[in-house]
Amino acid sequence: MNIVTAKELIKEYGKLRAVNSINFDIGKGECFGFLGPNGAGKSTVMGIIHCYMPPTSGEVRVFDINVTNDPSMIKSKLGVMPQDNNLDPDLSVLENLIVYARYFNISKKEAMSTSKNLLNFIEMESKANVNIKDLSGGMQRRLLLARALINHPEIIILDEPTTGLDPHSRHAVWDQLSLLKSRGITLILTTHYMEEAENICDRVAIMDAGKIIATDSPSKLIAKYGGNLESVYLTLTGHELKS
Numbered sequence: 001m002n003i004v005t006a007k008e009l010i011k012e013y014g015k016l017r018a019v020n021s022i023n024f025d026i027g028k029g030e031c032f033g034f035l036g037p038n039g040a041g042k043s044t045v046m047g048i049i050h051c052y053m054p055p056t057s058g059e060v061r062v063f064d065i066n067v068t069n070d071p072s073m074i075k076s077k078l079g080v081m082p083q084d085n086n087l088d089p090d091l092s093v094l095e096n097l098i099v100y101a102r103y104f105n106i107s108k109k110e111a112m113s114t115s116k117n118l119l120n121f122i123e124m125e126s127k128a129n130v131n132i133k134d135l136s137g138g139m140q141r142r143l144l145l146a147r148a149l150i151n152h153p154e155i156i157i158l159d160e161p162t163t164g165l166d167p168h169s170r171h172a173v174w175d176q177l178s179l180l181k182s183r184g185i186t187l188i189l190t191t192h193y194m195e196e197a198e199n200i201c202d203r204v205a206i207m208d209a210g211k212i213i214a215t216d217s218p219s220k221l222i223a224k225y226g227g228n229l230e231s232v233y234l235t236l237t238g239h240e241l242k243s
Contacts, residue, residue, distance in 0.1 A: 001027065001028045002025040002026060002027055002028070003026055003027065003028040003030075003062070003063060003154070003155060003186050004024075004025065004026040004032075004049060004060070004061070004062050004155070004186075004188070005024075005025045005026075005059075005060070005061050006022060006023060006024050006025070006045075006058065006059070006060045006061075007023055007058055007059045007060075008021050008022075008023065008057070008058040008059070009021065009022050009023070009045070009048070009055055009057075009058035009059070009060055010055065010056045010057045010058050011041070011044050011045075011048060011053070011055055011056050012056045017210055018041050018044045018210055019041045019044050019045055019048075019055075019210050020041070020209070020210035020211050021058070021211075022041075022045070022207075022210075022211060022212045023212070024205055024212060024215060026186065026188060027186075027202075028184075028186055029181070029184045029185070029186055030186055030187075030202045030203065031177070031181050031186075031187040031188075031189070031200050031201050031202050032186075032187070032188050032189075032201065032202065032203055032204070032205070033188075033189050033190070033191055033196075033197045033200075033201035033203070033204040033205070034046065034188075034189070034190045034191075034204070034205050034207055035190075035191060035192075035194070035197055035204050035205070035206050035207065035229075035233065036190075036206060036207035036208055036233075036237075037192070037208070039209075040207040040208050040209065040210070041207055041209075041210040041211075042190040042207050043083070043159055043190055045207075046157055046159055046188065046190055048060055048067060049062060049067070049157060049188065050074075050075065050078050050080050050157045051067050051071035051074050051075055051078075054067070054068050055067070055068070062074045062078075062155070063077060063154070076104065076151065077151075077153055077154045077155065078153050078154075078155050078156070078157060079147075079148030079149055079150070079151065079153035079155070079156040079157070080148055080156075080157045080159075081144050081145050081147075081148040081156065081157065081158045081159065081161055082144065082159055083159040083160040083163060083190075085140050085141075085144065087132045087140060087143060087144065087147075088132065089131070089132045089133050091131075091132065092128065092129050092130060092131055092132075093119065093124060093127050093128050093129070093130050093131075093132065093135070093143060094115055094116075094119065094128040094129065096132065096143065096147065097111070097114075097115035097118060097119070097143075097146060097147055097150055098111045098112060098115050100147050100150055101114065101115070101150045101151070104150065104151040106150070106151065111150070114150060114152075115146075115150070116128070118146040118147075118149055118150065119146065121146065121149075121176070121179075122142040122143065122145060122146045122176060123142075123172075124139060124142060124143065124146075127139065136169075137164060137165060137169070138165050138166065138168075138169025138172065138173075141161065141162065141165060141169065141173060142169075142172065142173060142176070145158075145161070145173065145176060145177075149180075153185070154185065154186060155185070155186040155187075155188060156180065156185060156186070156187050156188070157188050157189075158177070158187060158188065158189035158190070159189070159190050160189075160190055160191060160192065161173055161177070161189055161191070161196075162174070162191075162193065162196060163192070170193075170196070174196065174199055174200055177200050178200060181200070187200070189201070194228065194229040194230040194233070197218055197229055198218045198228070198229050201217075201218060202217060203215060203216060203217050203218075204216070204217075204218060204221070204229075206221075206232075206233055206236060206237070208236075208237040213236050213237065214232075214236055
């Protein structure tokens with residue numbers, strides 16, 4: 001069962017065609033990754049999926065709803081973990097979660113209970129009253145993940161979820177994403193890190209210059225082209241990516 005589908009998706013910014021007539025589908029409970037260098041179009045695709053921007057043409061459906069028809073309904077079932085840290089620096093860890101819950105009309109009592117459970121999930125319950133500026137980069141990324149879960153989403157959008165993290169912190173986030181996937185939550189992510197894609201993605205779409213040039217599981221792409229996922233990308237596009 002597909003939870004996201006795109007047909008002949010195009011996104012233009014003036015004369016720039018950032019996404020050039022692509023097609024893809026994402027199954028319910030799948031972890032699907034968009035891979036590619038900066039400017040490939042992957043973040044634009046993610047923005048369209050979570051109704052941040054409309055497509056220029058083509059069709060994208062989430063929960064079988066056209067993203068241009070009922071974006072509010074779609075957003076109510078999504079969680080978004082952005083690439084940039086937009087946590088409120090004037091609030092504590094717990095307050096960041098509780099305040100964010102208001103956007104989904106979650107009662108204060110439920111927000112408190114859910115927030116504490118999420119802090120336990122990301123192993124930060126002891127940091128509940130700590131100010132954001134006193135957290136490490138890895139802790140801030142984990143808190144952004146917890147915030148994306150505040151409304152019990154069916155799909156989580158993750159834009160470069162481990163960018164800038166040290167290897168230990170990156171693996172901690174991977175472990176949490178694997179747990180979410182085991183619970184049947186659909187994960188859609190962009191990443192520059194090939195090891196990340198190999199570890200957690202069921203399938204990946206390799207993008208370059210606004211087009212999808214290959215879609216399959218990491219293992220099948222590696223079996224077809226040899227080497228590892230980074231060498232596959234290099235073979236297909238000529239671009240070298242971060243390892």
